[in-house]
Amino acid sequence: MTGKCLVMRVSKFSSALIGCGMIGSRFSDDPRIKGIYSHAGAYDVSSNVTLGSLCDTDKVALSECARHWGIENTYSDVAELLEKEKPEIVSICTPDETHAAIFRRILDAESIRGVLIEKPIGLDVQEVRDLITMAAERGVVLAVNYSRRYSAGFDRARQLIKNGGIGEIQLVSGYYTKGVLHNGTHWFDLARYLVGAIDTVRAAGRQSGAVKDPTLDVQLKFASGAEGVLYGCSDDQFSIFEMDILGSKGRVRILDSGHKIEESIVEESKFYSGYNSLSIKDSWDGEINTAMVCAIENLVECVSHGGVPRCSGYDGLEALKIGVGAIKSWKTCVPVTLGD
Numbered sequence: 001m002t003g004k005c006l007v008m009r010v011s012k013f014s015s016a017l018i019g020c021g022m023i024g025s026r027f028s029d030d031p032r033i034k035g036i037y038s039h040a041g042a043y044d045v046s047s048n049v050t051l052g053s054l055c056d057t058d059k060v061a062l063s064e065c066a067r068h069w070g071i072e073n074t075y076s077d078v079a080e081l082l083e084k085e086k087p088e089i090v091s092i093c094t095p096d097e098t099h100a101a102i103f104r105r106i107l108d109a110e111s112i113r114g115v116l117i118e119k120p121i122g123l124d125v126q127e128v129r130d131l132i133t134m135a136a137e138r139g140v141v142l143a144v145n146y147s148r149r150y151s152a153g154f155d156r157a158r159q160l161i162k163n164g165g166i167g168e169i170q171l172v173s174g175y176y177t178k179g180v181l182h183n184g185t186h187w188f189d190l191a192r193y194l195v196g197a198i199d200t201v202r203a204a205g206r207q208s209g210a211v212k213d214p215t216l217d218v219q220l221k222f223a224s225g226a227e228g229v230l231y232g233c234s235d236d237q238f239s240i241f242e243m244d245i246l247g248s249k250g251r252v253r254i255l256d257s258g259h260k261i262e263e264s265i266v267e268e269s270k271f272y273s274g275y276n277s278l279s280i281k282d283s284w285d286g287e288i289n290t291a292m293v294c295a296i297e298n299l300v301e302c303v304s305h306g307g308v309p310r311c312s313g314y315d316g317l318e319a320l321k322i323g324v325g326a327i328k329s330w331k332t333c334v335p336v337t338l339g340d
């Protein structure tokens with residue numbers, strides 16, 4: 001799949017990384033990680049784009065990243081980087097609450113042609129909607145890093161579901177930790193990608209975590225009529241991200257944060273005569289470790305030749321609307337219809 005993203009270009013695009021923390025760079029220092037998980041690591045191996053400058057307000061993060069990737073042009077201020085380096089492509093890898101303001105600043109720079117923004121795009125639906133409109137008006141391609149959309153293993157699951165491999169979807173359930181905006185939106189985006197549009201969201205009783213981004217239990221109604229239920233869990237002892245898509249003829253489960261995807265089909269029960277049950281038919285790697293490189297190459301492809309990124313600004317907005325809708329529903333105790 002990565003090969004499909006490659007493009008021919010004689011001179012390379014220049015890129016900049018804003019935020020040199022975990023997803024920006026430091027995941028590349030983790031010996032347990034197999035594959036490429038950081039933006040800097042992905043730029044390092046991607047065709048037709050060169051990472052030329054870095055920005056971080058933390059001097060240690062900035063200098064470690066500069067040393068790791070051999071980059072001399074370092075800044076603590078986004079505006080200064082944009083003015084001096086004039087990058088064409090930028091990755092925004094700063095904390096959630098800073099994304100929108102940094103994105104707005106980047107959109108002011110004439111050199112910009114593409115942005116890969118970490119999730120969520122922002123925290124306010126109207127602000128994000130305005131930014132997406134601004135990007136479109138200025139001809140800037142916006143890609144959002146809901147990473148599973150860029151992974152071949154998830155593409156396979158999507159095709160299976162789309163082709164009726166597990167029948168009509170009845171129920172989509174799952175678990176997540178660390179905030180309905182921070183990680184819940186990852187789950188909503190994946191549910192939209194695999195199953196389809198979500199019409200309404202309703203927060204169920206339980207919540208934990210931060211007040212601004214609580215970890216809520218959420219009920220969903222898909223446009224297809226399928227039901228969804230997502231449980232927010234404590235991350236005190238462990239993290240979890242799972243999805244269970246139950247169809248009329250089978251089931252797809254996303255396990256281990258998507259490192260494993262499992263397909264089950266209907267078979268005669270081994271235990272009782274006259275009963276059918278689900279049994280595991282196949283399982284495969286979600287290939288999350290290919291997502292980062294494919295995200296960068298997909299963005300470069302769209303900047304070079306046009307087209308919509310595999311995870312567009314619109315997709316990022318829709319996921320945010322569901323997360324924000326869940327918080328609204330939690331505060332008002334009524335379901336929220338998502339609308340256009």
Ligand SMILES: NC(=O)c1ccc[n+]([C@@H]2O[C@H](COP(=O)([O-])OP(=O)(O)OC[C@H]3O[C@@H](n4cnc5c(N)ncnc54)[C@H](O)[C@@H]3O)[C@@H](O)[C@H]2O)c1
Binds near residue numbers: 056061146
């Ligand atoms: N797509 C994914 O699967 C995935 C995985 C992890 C993190 N993320 C997202 O990436 C973002 C960063 O997460 P992280 O875990 O790397 O965080 P982090 O704290 O490790 O890194 C963030 C970095 O941004 C820097 N920073 C903060 N404000 C800044 C500013 N105004 N200008 C320049 N630098 C600034 C910080 O100093 C820090 O080095 C978050 O939005 C998170 O949701 C996405």
